[in-house]
Amino acid sequence: MRSSELFNPTLREIPSEAEIISHQLLLRAGFIRKTSGGIYSYLPLGYRVIKKIMQIVREEMDLAGGQEILMPIIQPAELWQKSGRWDVYGDEMFRLNDRHNRHFALGPTHEEIITALVDGDVHSYRDLPLLLYQIQNKYRDEIRPRFGLMRGREFIMKDLYSFDIDDEGLDISYRKMYAAYRRIYERLNLKFRVVEADSGAIGGNESHEFMVLADTGESEIVYCAQCEYAANVEKAVCSVDEEIQNDAALLPVEKVHTPGQKTIQDIVDYLNIPAANQIKTLLYLADDELIAACVRGDRELNEIKLKNILGCNQLFMADEDTVKRKCAAGFGSLGPVGLDVKVYADLEIEKMQNFACGANENDYHYKNVNLGRDFVPESIVDIRNAVAGDKCPHCEGILKIIRGIEVGHIFKLGVKYSQAMGATFLDQKGMEKPMVMGCYGIGISRTMAAAVEQNYDENGIIWPIPIAPYHVIIIPVNSKKEDQMEAARSIYEELNKQGIETIIDDRDERAGVKFKDADLTGIPVKITIGPKTLQENKVEVKKRWESEMQLVPLDLVLDAVKNILGNV
Numbered sequence: 001m002r003s004s005e006l007f008n009p010t011l012r013e014i015p016s017e018a019e020i021i022s023h024q025l026l027l028r029a030g031f032i033r034k035t036s037g038g039i040y041s042y043l044p045l046g047y048r049v050i051k052k053i054m055q056i057v058r059e060e061m062d063l064a065g066g067q068e069i070l071m072p073i074i075q076p077a078e079l080w081q082k083s084g085r086w087d088v089y090g091d092e093m094f095r096l097n098d099r100h101n102r103h104f105a106l107g108p109t110h111e112e113i114i115t116a117l118v119d120g121d122v123h124s125y126r127d128l129p130l131l132l133y134q135i136q137n138k139y140r141d142e143i144r145p146r147f148g149l150m151r152g153r154e155f156i157m158k159d160l161y162s163f164d165i166d167d168e169g170l171d172i173s174y175r176k177m178y179a180a181y182r183r184i185y186e187r188l189n190l191k192f193r194v195v196e197a198d199s200g201a202i203g204g205n206e207s208h209e210f211m212v213l214a215d216t217g218e219s220e221i222v223y224c225a226q227c228e229y230a231a232n233v234e235k236a237v238c239s240v241d242e243e244i245q246n247d248a249a250l251l252p253v254e255k256v257h258t259p260g261q262k263t264i265q266d267i268v269d270y271l272n273i274p275a276a277n278q279i280k281t282l283l284y285l286a287d288d289e290l291i292a293a294c295v296r297g298d299r300e301l302n303e304i305k306l307k308n309i310l311g312c313n314q315l316f317m318a319d320e321d322t323v324k325r326k327c328a329a330g331f332g333s334l335g336p337v338g339l340d341v342k343v344y345a346d347l348e349i350e351k352m353q354n355f356a357c358g359a360n361e362n363d364y365h366y367k368n369v370n371l372g373r374d375f376v377p378e379s380i381v382d383i384r385n386a387v388a389g390d391k392c393p394h395c396e397g398i399l400k401i402i403r404g405i406e407v408g409h410i411f412k413l414g415v416k417y418s419q420a421m422g423a424t425f426l427d428q429k430g431m432e433k434p435m436v437m438g439c440y441g442i443g444i445s446r447t448m449a450a451a452v453e454q455n456y457d458e459n460g461i462i463w464p465i466p467i468a469p470y471h472v473i474i475i476p477v478n479s480k481k482e483d484q485m486e487a488a489r490s491i492y493e494e495l496n497k498q499g500i501e502t503i504i505d506d507r508d509e510r511a512g513v514k515f516k517d518a519d520l521t522g523i524p525v526k527i528t529i530g531p532k533t534l535q536e537n538k539v540e541v542k543k544r545w546e547s548e549m550q551l552v553p554l555d556l557v558l559d560a561v562k563n564i565l566g567n568v
């Protein structure tokens, strides 16, 4: 490809709307352009990267026994009504009507469509297992579309669905996908971690997320440096340190006047009680029942865990009016003592002694409260977010925290959709059974952004070789000099013949501009042809990720490039 013909509009300035590096660089390097919030066009270089990611994903899905199909983006409401999700999916779903006022949605995901599709044509255990996938645009009206491709409203996803005769079958399909996902991220040359994800209220449903490690990631991951354990912060299991001894003398409860003191920090300052020796109490409406949840003052309550424990459909923090009606105190003065609702206390509270909390009366707190003596919770449960320094739930190690970008998610669905939608088969004994399903997603466009978050420097992107839009860029320092262009063309042809994807920057631009653009677009290998070196029949070969270049004789350029690229 000649740069003079390539549609690659680069920008000198950092676009003001772009907060994170991948968004900035993909815009600046001319890979994507915004059409509307969270909706992007992919320009030639950007689309080449997307296609390479798709190809790796496709190869691994096929190897794992997947068969590629393409389902409609427009999905009829009836199918979603059948699964029961039409009314609960909420505002994230783009909805539309046809000319007869029939309702449709732009597919945010495809469980309904595929379950109906398979139900229509699969009737016997002999037809199973079945692994079907597609690569296609998805539509989600995200509350906060942001960070460019990271959280789009239209984005590209690979979604595979597995259908098996029983749980053992699902287990095999799930393991295959797990292994395929690992291979995909290894082949993409990205640093990643697989983390245990929330399995929802229905216990036993396994789920894993694939996280590309990057400081700007939206997810916090706890991991153990000693074993393989890793999980999302909000999903990580918190265990109590059994070695903590409860041997301090229990002091009598004291009610203290705390005028205007509402937050944990207020009480730290006013009563000189550390946050770790206070508890905070939050009131929630769980399907209309008011309940209280307590965690240590310096911890964060985890709503997902709480919701799973309660097994409720909806969980909302109670508004201040509801709170006042129940306990005649505002948010800042709540505590579990004498509270007339069920109290769920975090595991850690059982180990705390003589702690402080609100007295359910404005401007008053209690000191020296103890669980058991002063209040008896409904249950003592794990309802806080994990933090660095917690004990690993699997070994003796200590947990640490890193940030990551969720690029893939695999999930055992079981019979949730097949049962609701009547997708059954006849087993060996002629019994009718619901198919056992799994679903497996990869954010293709998000993976492209994640690759940039992990691979850049102050000059631009540094594409991992397997997904670089081109492998090599040849830069004649002065495109008007015929000898430089001549050498450039001959290297270009030689590389192309070997399947090495090459750009020749034949633009009539200053060398500095060409170098800057080459760095910005992140092409792995740069070959510079200048007048001095050319006199000696040599060119400069430079790897994008190293600062040194090598001088290479013209007849050895191909070998040098192959050496750098490996087997592309």
Ligand code: ATP
Binding pocket: 109, 140, 142, 149, 150, 151, 152, 153, 155, 156, 157, 406, 407, 408, 409, 441, 442, 443, 444, 445, 446, 447
């Ligand atoms: P998130 O928690 O980030 O909203 P999700 O749990 O909604 O993700 P899934 O429904 O599991 O995501 O979708 C599978 C994959 O699709 C995700 O792992 C992610 O890589 C990608 N993805 C999801 N939402 C978006 C989005 N708005 N923009 C880009 N990619 C997305």
Ligand code: MG
Binding pocket: none
């Ligand atoms: Mg989402």
